[in-house]
Each structure stands twice: as C-alpha cells, then as structure tokens.
Amino acid sequence: MFNARMKPHGGIRPYSHKSLTREIAIRPLATPRRLIIPLRQHTGPAAVPIVAEGESVAAGQLIAEARERMSAPVHSALSGVVTSVTTGDQGCITIKVSDQQSPAPRLTAAEGLSETQTMLSFIEQAGIVGMGGAMFPAADKIRMSLRYPIETLIVNGGECEPYLTTDDRLMREQGSLSSAVSAICRPLPRPSRSISASKITKPKPSPGLTSSAGRRITSRW
Structure with missing residues (x-):
C-alpha cells in the first residue's frame, strides 16, 4: 500500500496564468432573456420537475425535486414563465425571463x-x-x-x-x-x-x- 508520508515524484506543474484576471473585480452579469436549467447538476440521479410549460415561477423557486439519495433539488435563478420541460439525466427546464423579478418565499425547516x-x-x-x-x-x-x-x-x-x-x-x-x-x-x-x-x-x-x-x-x- 502506498505510504501517505512519502511525497510522490513527477506530475505536471502547469503555469497558473492567474495574473490575467487576479486584479479584475467581480461584476454582475446582465439579466438574460432565457434560462436553460439542467436537472442534473450533481453526482446522483437527476431532479424531477414539479413545474409545467406555461407556469410562472419566482426567483429562487423550487422547480425540480430530489427524490433519490445523492440527488439535489433545482431552483429557478430568476422569475419568468416556463417554456419547456424535458426529463432525465439530459433534461432541463427552459424559462423565459420576466422584466419584473419577484423572490420566492424563504426556506423553512420543520419545528x-x-x-x-x-x-x-x-x-x-x-x-x-x-x-x-x-x-x-x-x-x-x-x-x-x-x-x-x-x-x-x-x-x-x-x-x-x-x-x-x-x-x-x-x-x-x-x-x-x-x-x-x-x-x-x-x-x-x-x-x-x-x-x-x-x-x-x-x-x-x-x-x-x-x-x-x-x-x-x-x-x-
């Protein structure tokens, strides 16, 4: 078994190139007109959609549930109207973003x-x-x-x-x-x-x- 106390030799040490962006401040992106949100953004099974085409959603609203272990729920980043829903590992929810943005209710935990x-x-x-x-x-x-x-x-x-x-x-x-x-x-x-x-x-x-x-x-x- 490999002795963890030993330092392995070799490997690749690429140039970092971090100077290209290190001194550039974070800035917000412009609001997009459309969101395409994948249902599988995690290691486990894809989340299951709980919204339908034509439904309005709020920013931060739950749009797909995790129903199996190692899965994760998916939320809408912005308010809008759902224009298409596909399921499975390659599935996604497409949302036409609204001009007016409204937040979803805050998360709550059981008492x-x-x-x-x-x-x-x-x-x-x-x-x-x-x-x-x-x-x-x-x-x-x-x-x-x-x-x-x-x-x-x-x-x-x-x-x-x-x-x-x-x-x-x-x-x-x-x-x-x-x-x-x-x-x-x-x-x-x-x-x-x-x-x-x-x-x-x-x-x-x-x-x-x-x-x-x-x-x-x-x-x-």
Whole structure:
C-alpha cells in the first residue's frame, strides 16, 4: 500500500496564468432573456420537475425535486414563465425571463429539530453541492462526516486550477461573508478550530476572512 508520508515524484506543474484576471473585480452579469436549467447538476440521479410549460415561477423557486439519495433539488435563478420541460439525466427546464423579478418565499425547516438538523435541512433544501468535479450534495457529505469527530474545519481557498481566480476574488472582496458562512457551518461538525487555507501566490487575503476563520495558512503547492 502506498505510504501517505512519502511525497510522490513527477506530475505536471502547469503555469497558473492567474495574473490575467487576479486584479479584475467581480461584476454582475446582465439579466438574460432565457434560462436553460439542467436537472442534473450533481453526482446522483437527476431532479424531477414539479413545474409545467406555461407556469410562472419566482426567483429562487423550487422547480425540480430530489427524490433519490445523492440527488439535489433545482431552483429557478430568476422569475419568468416556463417554456419547456424535458426529463432525465439530459433534461432541463427552459424559462423565459420576466422584466419584473419577484423572490420566492424563504426556506423553512420543520419545528422541533436540533440546530444541526435544522442547518442540514436548509442545506438540503437549497440544493447545495460541491463545486469540484464530483458535485456531491453537501448535506449527504456532512451527514457522513458527523459519524466521526472533526478537529479542524478548513476553509479551502487553494484554487489550484490554472486560470481560475474566483475564490481569490471572493476572499478579497467578500471575505466577511465567507467567514460568516464558515461560522454558520461550525455547529455541524463542531470542530475545535477553523483555518483559512490559501496558496502563497495569494498574498492579499481579506482581513475579515483571516480573523474570523481562526488563522490562515499558506502552501506553495
């Protein structure tokens, strides 16, 4: 069996090219005229549509339910009218975006749940999934982690992929928001400490992120 203490040799170290966008601030996109929303944006089975052609939907409204394990619900990003619905792994819901935008009602959790179960309910209802290649539903991953004692919560801002600087900009522009999310998630695994982790090539962390996450570590990798 491979000894994890050994550092593997070889591999590819591509140029990062992050200087192309590192100093460009985040800006909102223009509102599109049409949304095409895939039903499978996660590792498990596709979500099941609960809206029909011609139906009006609000921004943030649930439009497809998760009915199997490792699936995740899907919501409309904007208000509009559903123009087509297809099902299955390649299915999607198409929405003609309205000029007037109205938000959907806020998420609610059942009464009598513990703090941990309430937070898991919100994460599951929101359809939050991992942003890596596997896109595992976050609620499923957290439930599995609760079986074990968690000592450290790591806010991973490494962003190793070439060209990408999204995490870098988010930590620099909205570090306090990132820290707030970290603080909200702390009751789930109940770690004894939390760490903001980034690469040495990111020399400008948000002061709010550094202080709220506990401490910051950097890596050359």
